[in-house]
Amino acid sequence: MKNVFILFLSLIIFPNLSVGQIIENIDEITPYHEEFAAIRKGNTWAFINTNGEIVIDYRDDLVWATDIDPKSKKKILYKESVRYPAFYEGRCLIKKMIKGIYYYGYIDKSGKTVIEPEYVNATPFDKGYAVVLKISKEELGTNDLLLKKVVSYSYDEVVIDPTGNTKMYLQGPENLVLTKEKMKWRPTIESRLVSPNLVAIKTKDNGWQLRSMNASN
Template identity: 50%
Template sequence: MKRILIIIACLLLLPVTGSSQVLENIDQITPFHEDLAAIRKGDKWAFINTKGDVVIDYREDLVISPATENANYPYFSDGKCLIKQKINGVDYYGYIGATGKITIKPQFLNATNFNNGHAIVLRVAKEELGKNDLLDKKVVSYSYDEMVIDASGNSKTFLLGPTHLIYKKDRLRKPPMIQSHFLAPNLIATKSKNNSWTLYTLQTSTN
């Protein structure tokens, strides 16, 4: 009888033991943002939920937010997290959602985290100026505009530009700096070339 009771007790403990999960050899654990926290192993980041489950597996394209945002690690804001991908040797920035799928494809030379439905980005513009008959090549000019996008990636408010761009990977090892920043969820300050400031009030996004 005693042996039977011991076997029953062991069987009752099996589900509890089997449901536990251990994450080991983590180099960095960050605070939670929107119920998701970033964890790092080496150069790769993943996201866990409040139960400790890995919901976005380790990947190399997550963007470490600048120290000016008081969060030197990737994080979710408005349900989006910054990523970057190299295209033709140049880094382009975009966003993923909470499932890890891309919601706004990488297309910006630089970008901020979302803030109350808006983000500040540098969008590239390409203009064909003509054709070089001698080399049989199109002559193109590149520039970028600093602007506000909504949660779908649509342009909402123009801030600065166009700024001439030398589109060569050796000249774009670092992204151009964004000159604007959020003062409040719907208020942006933009610094112009003459060091004066302009304030933009944004309409609340409904997306």
């Protein structure tokens, strides 16, 4: 009788131990990828596990495609290629706006940023790697009239590994005007990973070149 009373008392004091988590007011739930599904409230996303528990709380920096801004109901300029946030090979795309320009990076399944947002475009990881557009900065001199440094920007299309190290140079450099107005439409990524050891690179004449990942740069 004493054991029954203790069990009854524990169910009153600790009800959440026997009742699953309830998540309400969700606008969208996505298919599971690597045992994580994304759920959306307005313009923020969280990740749940297969038990329906939130494992990464709501945040507004996950990358997803939308034709309108849910707040303003106006068409947005930054059209993403990723339909919804998802983990691919343990990495999920994030973006960060700096001076009106979006930069892209990645988080891991704990929500920790493992590759800082520093690319002007990036793909999800596939076959062990991702293709990104990496910025280079060159100081050309000083404007004597304005007393300001003259800087030139460009980007290269490169392959990175899950830690952010460059595995292979693909093509570039391409000149880049790094201003909010010029970056309304970010540069596109043309290359595709065909296999863990092979990448397809789109050439200037709209043809394709196949290159081994083991080839020298």
